[in-house]
Amino acid sequence: MPADLPILIVGAGQAGAMAAGALRGHGYAGRILMLGDEAHPAYERPPLSKSVLLDADGAALAPIHAPDQLAAQAIEWRGGCRVQAIDPVARLAHLGHGETIAYSQALIATGGRAREWPQLPIGTPHVHYLRTLDDARALRESLRSQRALVVLGAGFLGLEIASTARALGLDVTVIESAPRVLPRAVPPALSAWLAARAAAAGVALRLDTRVREARADAHGVTLVLDGGEQLQAPLLVVAIGQVPNVTLAASAGARLHAGNGGICIDAHGRTSVPGLFAAGDCASQHRACADAELRLESWQSANEQARLVAAAMLEQAAAPAATPWFWTDQFGLNLQMLGLPADELRYLTRGDEAVDAQAPRFLLLGIDGRDRLRHVIAVNAGAELRPLRPLVDAQVAIDPAAFTDTTAALRQLARDALAAAPAAATPHP
């Protein structure tokens, strides 16, 4: 393949931008062309549901590359640009209006889009979806002019928006069809704890509640709940999940995962099509800790896959993907989750989980039937997650009594557990 052809990155979000930087970090000196469909240079999405909604002047926005960095690293970025099709045999990307770009290797980092609720499609007046910076700015304006908000969905995004809206002084109702908040991410006990915390912050939580019908009019949205009750929402946010953007990859022949809909990639980020890689929210990858192919929608997973792809494109060695790690900031809490939940885990509590405390601080330690540490949730205790990381990485068995004794230093407990683990349990980075 001709050396002067660019590496093409389709999508200028977390994964795309991090991959571009990682290619330079590996010493790649050829052209990098990054095409994004948004008008803005790459930025971090986590603040969109938090500080960006609170902040009037936009200072809360966190660019992935410092303003002078794109030029310094010779990363060619084009915004407002959509790739219509990729011909992986000829290695050509077709843009609209007849433009064609030849590439050496391509990364599909097309991310995802908000899952649309057919009853209130995107564009309905008084209804917001949140995925992009423009979405966040539009929602910010509405939050400033309204006194009440209804959020559909009690996932991370819905709860973070609810928390921010409460901080802005709005009346907030959250409707969730599942019987608990964050049903896929945390164990039931923590769902209940978080629900109490949200309620203490003044959020009206309607769990196990389905919306039968929705009507938008000049004053907002009227929701008819399953029981017949009507709810008026002058402002409504639909936060019911994400759909991966896989059309481009699929049309290029890349295999999709039948279960999660993501683009199947191997341990190095390669799709089933030669020369074509994928990373980020749109990609599905086997994760050792769950022994399953998963499409993880997370900042860290995007970064990790970007790192793997950059190394693989340049045929360099790379450490395997790190254990999944997520965070959320809501209702005065910083929650960090390391590893993944599983039905067979039971959770130990280390610390005091008083709901009404100003700054509660505790750990939930998820262990399996052989007492191996598989999942840790740190509530306002991010620093304590750190010494546990090698234990979760290697699924090391812990002594439940010792680890729930807060008079014993966690750092030493972790060292002892690691030292006592069989030699086979070597942590990977």
Add this chain to the structure above:
Amino acid sequence: MAWIKVAAQAQLGEEEAMPFTVGDAQLALFHSAGAFHVTDNVCTHQYALLTDGYVEDGCVECPLHQAQFDLRTGQPQCAPATRPIRIYPVKVEGGEIYADI
């Protein structure tokens, strides 16, 4: 810049941190990898105090989003931080730690 007495050497164990202020400035004293370090205490990514973070091998990891900084240089070691924290000269005299703030 002026040399300011921050703490007694015996106050801080290995891999420990201590916040302090000079005027409006939030600063941090670290004891790691056999040396004392003084830096700005606020993470350059988002507001969090690095003294609440995890200290090991001359680095501190922010408690909020796991950004890591080298305490000797102030340089970020990984995302999400892209900008360094400011570091200050440190000296130990007569069991007291001084920083040039």
